[in-house]
Amino acid sequence: MSTFGAKKVLFTSGKGGVGKSTLSTAFAKILCAEGYNVLMVDCDVCLRTLDIMLSVSSLVLYDWYDVIEGNVDARSAMITTGGPKLLAAPTCEVDITAEKMEKLLRIYERDFDYIILDCPAGVGEVFDACLAVSDLALIVTTPDNVCVRSASVAAAKADAAGKEVRLLINRFQKGITSSGRALNLDEVIDATGVQLIGVIPEDKSLVVSMLNGELVDPNTKSIKAMERVIKRLNGEYIPLKI
Numbered sequence: 001m002s003t004f005g006a007k008k009v010l011f012t013s014g015k016g017g018v019g020k021s022t023l024s025t026a027f028a029k030i031l032c033a034e035g036y037n038v039l040m041v042d043c044d045v046c047l048r049t050l051d052i053m054l055s056v057s058s059l060v061l062y063d064w065y066d067v068i069e070g071n072v073d074a075r076s077a078m079i080t081t082g083g084p085k086l087l088a089a090p091t092c093e094v095d096i097t098a099e100k101m102e103k104l105l106r107i108y109e110r111d112f113d114y115i116i117l118d119c120p121a122g123v124g125e126v127f128d129a130c131l132a133v134s135d136l137a138l139i140v141t142t143p144d145n146v147c148v149r150s151a152s153v154a155a156a157k158a159d160a161a162g163k164e165v166r167l168l169i170n171r172f173q174k175g176i177t178s179s180g181r182a183l184n185l186d187e188v189i190d191a192t193g194v195q196l197i198g199v200i201p202e203d204k205s206l207v208v209s210m211l212n213g214e215l216v217d218p219n220t221k222s223i224k225a226m227e228r229v230i231k232r233l234n235g236e237y238i239p240l241k242i
């Protein structure tokens with residue numbers, strides 16, 4: 001898909017529960033606070049998530065598959081939140097292909113600076129369709145062997161598809177590597193073979209703000225780390241701060 005209009009950023013991981021939805025939502029909210037127009041597409045088919053994280057569950061009437069199928073117009077399916085606009089995920093299995101995803105994003109891409117796709121766990125059909133329409137794949141992993149192996153699989157597929165790929169290490173805790181099976185940063189980078197774009201610390205305040213659907217608190221360490229990720233993606237040289 002040609003890069004025209006919005007930059008399409010995919011949050012993916014292979015393994016579930018590593019923080020894709022949390023970090024993609026924080027990423028979107030920070031971009032909105034910086035003045036960008038951002039659309040989030042909840043790609044977690046059957047397990048809709050982002051409407052809760054963005055506190056708009058009661059406003060969801062349609063999902064993005066309704067737009068693809070022509071059941072609703074593009075504007076009516078889009079949900080306004082305090083930050084990004086949202087396209088909710090379908091709540092049942094749908095027949096999704098790269099062509100359909102491309103058709104969907106073409107409808108919206110001129111109106112936004114960023115379209116953020118929050119992928120479900122796994123590297124199946126939905127992942128393939130999301131990857132096909134993305135410009136940049138952010139591979140989220142926690143620093144442990146199980147997640148790193150899955151991240152490597154997702155990264156290899158993204159790389160083979162010719163996408164820009166970057167690694168986002170989440171829930172990092174200093175000093176824990178020697179005590180258990182957690183890996184250090186170099187081990188994660190070596191095992192995935194992906195260029196690091198940021199390290200997000202374990203942060204309870206991020207969990208609380210996401211649960212409450214609050215706006216991001218710029219004073220928390222995880223949000224500061226995400227802000228540095230955005231700066232690096234925009235070409236600024238920002239040293240790693242752990």
Ligand SMILES: Nc1ncnc2c1ncn2[C@@H]1O[C@H](COP(=O)(O)OP(=O)(O)OP(=O)(O)O)[C@@H](O)[C@H]1O
Nearest residue numbers: 016017018019020021022121171201202203204207
């Ligand atoms: N930096 C962090 N510090 C502490 N907790 C975190 C952090 N990032 C995510 N979490 C927590 O990890 C859990 C999983 O997060 P999230 O739902 O974002 O993962 P996911 O990768 O989207 O999961 P799924 O694969 O099921 O979609 C949540 O309870 C979330 O609050």
Ligand SMILES: [Mg+2]
Nearest residue numbers: 020021044049
């Ligand atoms: Mg998720």
